[in-house]
Amino acid sequence: MSSPTPRAILEYGLSSGNVGLVQMLGLCPLLAVSNNAVNALGLGLATVLALTATNTVVAAIRRLTRRDVRIPAFIMVIAAVVTSIELAMRAWLPELHAVLGLFIPLIVTNCALMGRAEAFASRHDPARAALDGFATGLGFLWVLLAIGAIREMVGEGSLFAGAGRLLGLPGLELVAEGYPGFLLAMLPVGAFAVLACLVAMRQAWRLRVAGGAA
Structure with missing residues (x-):
């Protein structure tokens, strides 16, 4: 079986196989954390990093892992990667970590990570696996960010409110004065x-x- 091209991998992750809009995976964080753009951006970036790192490691060890222990090995890899991301976020972005709370470790249970590890990373080389993880994570990120931005703008009349306090990026904050909210x-x-x-x-x-086309 021929390996997919980088363009096909990106198209699948961002559009035709988008985990949020097409496969409907990871809906718990997708819906629970998307009440504003900052939260959506933070969790989305963490998911991109987790998917990219997990796919890369799984592809690297695919020939060393026996079939009967493959799934437990993948789960351990995912858990180790997500734990590392959580600790890094707690150290460098403590306020954002406090806001996202339980949803960061819950990335471990995101079906997209196990799904891509089993369906793609375990069957391809690390370079393609890393690109697949990045594309899948980016597809999840843009959907999460779109939902968060729309809900924040319609609900509060702002965009990236709190970006200065949570991300250290005050230039992102936009607020419509006098907006009554929805x-x-x-x-x-x-x-x-x-x-x-x-x-x-x-x-x-x-x-x-x-x-x-027809």
Whole structure:
């Protein structure tokens, strides 16, 4: 079986195989943490790093791991990588770590990590596996960030509020003075509504492209 090209790997992770919009994996953090753009960006970047590192390590040890212990070995790799990310975030971004809380270690349970480790990294070389992990994580990040940004703008009339305190990037903060707010967007139902709209937009775009091609 021929190996996929880098372009095909990127297209799959970002669009056709997007874990958030297509495969619907990792919906717990996708919906729970996306109440604002800063939280979404923080968790999304952590997931990108976790997927890239996990895929790379799994691909590197794929010939050394017996079939009967493959899954436990993958779980240990994922747990070690996510624990390292959590400790680094606690050391360098303590306020963001406090806000995200339990959702950082819960990256271990994100089906996308185990899914890509088993379906791709265990069957390809480390370079392609790393690119696949990066593309998959980036696809998850952009969906998470889109939901967080939309909910924050509609719900509070701001964008990246708290970026100075949590990320040390005050230049990202945008606030609309006098905006009354829309509470529904900040509630859990708002996350489901925004995700549903994104999925519907993607489906409409695919149908339009398919119709144009026909």
